[in-house]
Each structure stands twice: as structure tokens, then as C-alpha cells.
Amino acid sequence: MNAVAAARIWKFYGDYPALREISFEVAEGRCLALLGRNGAGKTTMLRILAGLSRASKGQVTLFGKDAAAAESRSRIGILGHGIAVYDELSALENLQLFARLYGLPRPAETALAWLEKTGLERVKNGLVREFSRGMRQRLAVARAFLHNPSVLLLDEPFTALDDRAIAVLQGLLVEARDSGRTIIMSTHQLREALELATDVALINRGRLAYCGERTGEMLADPTWLYRNYGEA
Amino acid sequence: MRYARQILTVAFKDLRSELRTKEAVNASVSFSLVILILFSFAFDPSAESTREFSGGLLWIVFAFAGALILNRSFARELQNDCLDALLASPVPASALFLGKSVANLLLLLAVELVGLPVFLVFYNARIVGSFWTLFGVMALATWGLTVVGTMFSALTVNLRLRELMLPMLVYPLMIPCLMAAIQLTTVLLGEPSLDAGQMVWLRFLVGFDVIFTALAVALVDTVLVG
Numbered sequence: 001m002n003a004v005a006a007a008r009i010w011k012f013y014g015d016y017p018a019l020r021e022i023s024f025e026v027a028e029g030r031c032l033a034l035l036g037r038n039g040a041g042k043t044t045m046l047r048i049l050a051g052l053s054r055a056s057k058g059q060v061t062l063f064g065k066d067a068a069a070a071e072s073r074s075r076i077g078i079l080g081h082g083i084a085v086y087d088e089l090s091a092l093e094n095l096q097l098f099a100r101l102y103g104l105p106r107p108a109e110t111a112l113a114w115l116e117k118t119g120l121e122r123v124k125n126g127l128v129r130e131f132s133r134g135m136r137q138r139l140a141v142a143r144a145f146l147h148n149p150s151v152l153l154l155d156e157p158f159t160a161l162d163d164r165a166i167a168v169l170q171g172l173l174v175e176a177r178d179s180g181r182t183i184i185m186s187t188h189q190l191r192e193a194l195e196l197a198t199d200v201a202l203i204n205r206g207r208l209a210y211c212g213e214r215t216g217e218m219l220a221d222p223t224w225l226y227r228n229y230g231e232a
Numbered sequence: 233m234r235y236a237r238q239i240l241t242v243a244f245k246d247l248r249s250e251l252r253t254k255e256a257v258n259a260s261v262s263f264s265l266v267i268l269i270l271f272s273f274a275f276d277p278s279a280e281s282t283r284e285f286s287g288g289l290l291w292i293v294f295a296f297a298g299a300l301i302l303n304r305s306f307a308r309e310l311q312n313d314c315l316d317a318l319l320a321s322p323v324p325a326s327a328l329f330l331g332k333s334v335a336n337l338l339l340l341l342a343v344e345l346v347g348l349p350v351f352l353v354f355y356n357a358r359i360v361g362s363f364w365t366l367f368g369v370m371a372l373a374t375w376g377l378t379v380v381g382t383m384f385s386a387l388t389v390n391l392r393l394r395e396l397m398l399p400m401l402v403y404p405l406m407i408p409c410l411m412a413a414i415q416l417t418t419v420l421l422g423e424p425s426l427d428a429g430q431m432v433w434l435r436f437l438v439g440f441d442v443i444f445t446a447l448a449v450a451l452v453d454t455v456l457v458g
Contacts, residue, residue, distance in 0.1 A: 050316075
């Protein structure tokens with residue numbers, strides 16, 4: 001079954017087409033690396049998949065249902081450029097807040113379990129504004145995984161992470177992939193992305209230049225895809 | 233039931249954040265007190281003249297002080313891209329909006345309840361009618377201001393000049409609500425109860441609240457997601 005399906009997606013900013021008739025499908029349990037240069041349209045695509053922006057034309061479905069529906073949104077975990085946690089709340093309060101918003105049955109227990117998993121249990125009552133950058137990033141990872149999402153949308157997930165946060169995130173992504181969750185991530189870190197991915201999509205100036213399985217050639221030479229399908 | 237819980241979760245989060253930083257509340261309370269005290273030196277607060285301008289002065293101060301709180305409502309979500317996380321959650325945009333409106337209502341009422349006694353002392357005025365009737369009018373009018381202000385706070389959240397744009401956009405829309413609130417407050421500060429003619433203003437205020445709440449709830453998803 002397709003976990004995510006994007007059909008003929010167009011997105012205009014004024015007259016400028018940021019995405020031009022993009023179509024792809026990601027089967028359940030697969031991991032898609034969304035590649036492309038800066039400004040290619042990766043973030044725009046991910047925002048549409050997450051229901052944070054509406055496509056000008058086309059449709060996105062999640063497990064056969066409209067991606068913008070509340071039921072679909074409850075199955076998505078998103079990690080974007082910002083950490084999306086509140087500086088003036090404690091780590092525990094932040095996770096409890098999102099657990100409640102996702103309607104989880106035991107918000108406090110779930111929040112504490114994730115704080116432990118990300119190594120933040122000792123600072124659970126500390127305000128986020130007092131946290132180091134690495135601690136904030138680990139809290140953001142916990143926030144994205146908190147509700148056990150079926151689909152993970154990750155926008156440049158490894159950018160600006162410290163070593164410990166990278167280790168935490170990599171561990172969680174491998175665990176998510178092995179447990180059959182669907183992952184779509186945009187990244188510039190080709191080697192890390194291609195090692196994790198089962199499929200690859202390359203966007204060039206808003207157009208889908210390549211979409212298919214990750215091959216041995218890509219893994220052996222991460223620049224192979226750009227050389228063969230990228231811009232001249 | 234789940235919808236109500238979502239509204240309360242958002243409202244509680246906003247109140248907790250604001251009470252930790254006190255950014256908007258401190259500015260709003262200080263502003264309203266300074267203006268009320270400065271005007272008390274500008275006017276001769278004899279009993280009769282006070283009664284005539286009391287409602288107008290109070291509501292102009294509350295409307296300006298309220299803009300400081302309303303401006304922060306959605307701007308607070310820009311820090312760390314928290315708005316994206318809220319919109320990506322299964323919480324409907326209308327629940328998010330109503331949660332923020334409830335938090336803003338409580339904060340604004342708190343500012344008004346600090347400003348009202350200061351006004352009564354400095355202008356030598358007293359509440360001739362029932363305090364609870366006056367409080368009811370304040371709550372209804374404040375809900376009207378809050379709904380319009382919170383909606384435009386969402387609309388202007390990504391503008392660089394939002395602190396300027398919000399008051400410019402909302403005050404013209406608030407005029408009917410302010411007119412009703414001014415009329416009713418002026419009466420309740422000088423007379424024991426509202427007569428039949430003044431009840432029209434009360435119905436007008438309720439109508440304003442119902443219409444603008446319904447409009448905001450219907451449109452907020454379009455405003456936030458685009």
C-alpha cells in the first residue's frame with residue numbers, strides 16, 4: 001500500500017512555479033531521500049506533504065486519505081528547520097503539550113519515556129531557553145517522534161545537529177525504518193541519506209528529474225545522481 | 233469533548249507562556265495605568281463630566297492596551313517555528329484559534345480589572361449599577377475585541393510591520409463593538425440598571441460576538457494554511 005502519494009503537484013508563489021507537476025508514490029515502510037540543490041523545491045514539497053501549505057494544483061494523499069485531514073496529520077511526524085518547541089516551557093511541559101495535542105492517552109508517561117530515550121530526563125524540568133543547542137535539538141527529535149508517527153517528514157534533519165543529536169536521530173531513523181515506518185527526508189548530506197534510503201527523488205528547479213530505487217551506483221558514488229540527472 | 237480539550241490545551245499553554253515571561257501583560261498593564269493617570273491630570277474629574285466620558289476613556293484605553301497582548305498572540309509562535317508544529321498536529325485551526333482567543337480574553341480581562349479600580353479612584357467615579365452587570369458587559373466586549381484581534385494577529389503574523397499593521401486593521405472593525413461597550417459602560421457607571429433602550433446595545437454586542445466568532449472560526453484555516 002502507498003503510504004504517501006503526490007499527484008501532479010504544482011505550487012505557485014505569485015506567478016513563479018516553485019513546483020511543476022510533481023508526482024511520486026512512497027510505499028509503506030520505504031525511505032525516500034528527496035534531493036536537490038538549494039531552492040529546488042524540496043522544503044515546499046515537504047510542507048505540502050505535511051499539510052502546512054496547500055498545493056496550487058494536484059493532490060496529496062496519505063494512506064489513501066487527504067493529507068490535510070486531521071486523521072492524516074495525526075500519522076505524520078515532522079522535523080523541520082526550526083526546533084518547534086517553546087523556550088519558556090520546560091522540556092517535560094513541551095512534550096506533554098504535544099502529547100495532549102495528538103490526543104495520546106498518557107501524556108506525562110509518554111513525555112517522560114521520550115525524555116529518557118533522548119537523554120534529557122535529568123533536565124526534564126529545566127526551561128528550554130536554558131538548554132544548549134544540542135539539548136534543544138534532541139528535544140525537537142523527541143517532539144517529532146513522540147506520537148509514534150507512521151510517516152516521518154524530515155527537512156534537512158542532520159543540518160546543525162551536534163554529534164550526540166546526530167547519533168540519537170540516526171538510531172531513531174534506523175529503528176523507524178526497521179519497524180516499517182515510512183520516511184521522507186530532504187537533505188544535502190548525500191552519503192548519510194543514501195545509506196538510509198530505499199528510494200531517491202531528485203528535484204531540479206521544481207521539476208522531478210529522477211524518482212526510483214536507490215541503486216548501487218548511487219551508493220558507490222553519491223554524486224552519480226547529480227551528474228546524470230542534475231542541472232547542467 | 234476532544235475539541236474542547238484541544239482548545240483548553242492551547243489556552244493553557246499560551247497563559248503559561250505569558251505568565252512565565254509577562255512580556256505582553258506587563259506592557260499592557262503599564263500602558264493602561266499610565267494613560268489613565270495622565271488623562272486624570274488633563275481633565276477636571278468633576279462627577280458630571282466623568283460620567284459623560286467615562287465609558288469612552290475606559291474602552292479606548294482597553295482597546296489600545298489590548299493590542300499589545302493581541303499582537304503577541306501568534307507572533308509568539310514564530311519563535312523556533314512553533315506555528316508549524318501546531319499546524320502539523322491534528323488540532324483543527326479553529327480549535328487553535330479559539331484556544332488563543334480564550335487565553336487573550338483572560339489576559340485582557342485581567343488588565344481591565346487592574347485598570348478599572350484605578351479609573352474609579354483617579355476620576356472620582358463609582359459603579360452605580362451592578363458590578364456583575366458591568367463585568368458581563370466587559371466580558372462580552374472584550375470577547376469581541378479578542379476575536380477580531382486574534383484573527384488579525386494570525387493574518388499579520390508573517391508581516392515585518394505587524395505591530396503597526398494590527399492596530400490599523402483591527403480598530404476600524406472594532407468600532408461597532410467599542411460603541412456598544414462605551415454606551416453600556418457609561419450607563420452602568422451612572423445609573424442603577426439598563427433600561428429597554430439600552431438593552432438594544434447589549435443585543436448588538438452579543439450579535440457582534442456571534443457573527444465575528446463564526447466568521448473567524450470559518451476562515452482561520454484559510455488564513456493560517458493559505
